Amino acid sequence: MSRLSTRVAPSMVRGGLAFREGHYICEAIHEIGLLVALDSMEVNPALADAESVRQIVAVGCSLVRSALGETL
Numbered sequence: 001m002s003r004l005s006t007r008v009a010p011s012m013v014r015g016g017l018a019f020r021e022g023h024y025i026c027e028a029i030h031e032i033g034l035l036v037a038l039d040s041m042e043v044n045p046a047l048a049d050a051e052s053v054r055q056i057v058a059v060g061c062s063l064v065r066s067a068l069g070e071t072l
Contacts, residue, residue: 009059010052019059026066040064 005016017025029035040060048056066072 004059009056010048020072022059022063023066023072026063027071029067030069035067038064038067 003016004022005018006014008017008019008022040063
């Protein structure tokens with residue numbers, strides 16, 4: 001999550017991964033079938049406004065679902 005671009009998740013990393021790139025990685029993890037544990041993310045509401053926090057949480061949930069088998 002912390003490697004995503006600020007375009008995808010505000011208050012993350014400039015020049016980071018695009019939305020689809022993050023999902024590709026999570027989908028590949030699922031396809032390998034060896035996922036044992038997943039530490040999804042950290043949200044610090046002090047770094048952004050309420051809408052940005054909502055967006056970050058939504059993207060994080062989407063990535064977790066991809067790692068568990070959901071595809072886009």
